[in-house]
Amino acid sequence: xxxxxxxxxxxFVIWGISANMRESAGRKFSCVGSFLVLWLIQALRSTSTGxxxxxxxxxxxxxxxxxxxxxxxxTNMEFGYQIYNELISHFVSTNPNVFLAITAFIAIAPIAxxxxxxxxxxxxxxxxxxxxxxxxxxxxxxxxAIAIGITALGFIFVEKKKIIPFVxxxxxxxxxxxxxxxxxxxxxxxxYFNLTPRKYILISILAIIAIISLKSLATYVVxxxxxxxxxxxxxxxxxGGAYMLLIMLLLLFLFTFMxxxxxxxxxxxxxxxxVISQSLGLISSSATRLGYYFYLYFCLALxxxxxxxxxxxxxxxxxxxVAAFMVFFFFFTTGEGAMGxxxxxxxxxQ
Numbered sequence: 450x451x452x453x454x455x456x457x458x459x460x461f462v463i464w465g466i467s468a469n470m471r472e473s474a475g476r477k478f479s480c481v482g483s484f485l486v487l488w489l490i491q492a493l494r495s496t497s498t499g500x501x502x503x504x505x506x507x508x509x510x511x512x513x514x515x516x517x518x519x520x521x522x523x524t525n526m527e528f529g530y531q532i533y534n535e536l537i538s539h540f541v542s543t544n545p546n547v548f549l550a551i552t553a554f555i556a557i558a559p560i561a562x563x564x565x566x567x568x569x570x571x572x573x574x575x576x577x578x579x580x581x582x583x584x585x586x587x588x589x590x591x592x593x594a595i596a597i598g599i600t601a602l603g604f605i606f607v608e609k610k611k612i613i614p615f616v617x618x619x620x621x622x623x624x625x626x627x628x629x630x631x632x633x634x635x636x637x638x639x640x641y642f643n644l645t646p647r648k649y650i651l652i653s654i655l656a657i658i659a660i661i662s663l664k665s666l667a668t669y670v671v672x673x674x675x676x677x678x679x680x681x682x683x684x685x686x687x688x689g690g691a692y693m694l695l696i697m698l699l700l701l702f703l704f705t706f707m708x709x710x711x712x713x714x715x716x717x718x719x720x721x722x723x724v725i726s727q728s729l730g731l732i733s734s735s736a737t738r739l740g741y742y743f744y745l746y747f748c749l750a751l752x753x754x755x756x757x758x759x760x761x762x763x764x765x766x767x768x769x770x771v772a773a774f775m776v777f778f779f780f781f782t783t784g785e786g787a788m789g790x791x792x793x794x795x796x797x798x799q
Contacts, residue, residue, distance in 0.1 A: 487579055556587050582788075599622035642718070705717050
């Protein structure tokens with residue numbers, strides 16, 4: 450856990466330094482510095498830090514030992530991810546640590562870019578992102594981590610209302626992890642529905658009730674999106690953590706209604722989908738992963754919400770309060786070693 454304590458120390462130091470710089474320079478310093486902190490922690494980890502690496506690292510080694518094209522007959526992983534492994538193993542390096550460093554960059558860099566482009570307070574956004582389960586998940590679920598990064602770039606075209614490049618990016622992401630195809634729903638929700646606060650809340654409540662009621666259908670959908678029986682061992686389990694995360698997301702979702710700006714309505718539309726997706730966790734712990742594509746945007750919505758506060762004193766209080774809450778949540782949820790990242794090991798310690 451010590452490495453993550455230092456992570457937050459560095460993120461807060463970067464925030465403090467950037468706050469005393471000119472706005473444009475401070476934004477760049479905050480985004481580059483925070484990105485490097487989060488990326489290096491993942492890039493320098495050992496091949497044992499992350500639950501699913503015990504499957505991904507051997508697969509990477511296998512792709513490097515085969516001729517180009519042979520790996521397709523040896524696995525049922527998505528063909529885009531197979532190509533990704535072959536490109537790195539045949540043209541860059543067969544070193545698994547290099548593979549992990551490249552993968553971490555591809556997963557985190559797009560998120561850092563949308564934070565730079567859209568966040569009112571980039572340093573707070575990075576703290577929120579680091580505290581959400583998505584960052585820890587990147588240590589383990591490599592395929593979906595890459596797919597989330599690609600869909601984050603797709604968000605740019607949601608905001609610009611350019612459907613063709615958006616669809617292309619989502620389909621590209623789906624060749625890495627099939628579940629990312631769900632992100633297609635973000636475009637119509639954000640651009641074609643004029644949702645009022647009452648409608649946001651009503652839709653969320655009805656969707657959660659419907660998911661719980663239609664348990665068998667939801668289980669089938671999760672099974673389909675995550676590769677047949679691959680996750681069957683996790684279906685229908687009782688995960689109290691899913692309830693806790695759903696409650697937290699609902700509270701944060703309600704908090705965003707403090708600011709009804711056009712920008713925040715865009716972010717809120719996507720995180721509403723995240724809250725709805727998280728309710729699938731009441732059925733299966735693995736199903737919560739569907740929400741990662743959507744509630745990532747809390748890192749944009751919360752700073753945007755606080756920006757609407759007119760009092761400078763209250764604005765600072767809210768920023769620090771949200772940051773403290775997210776840090777507490779992170780350590781509370783990782784106390785027993787979530788995603789196999791605790792104890793953390795550097796690659797030279799393995």
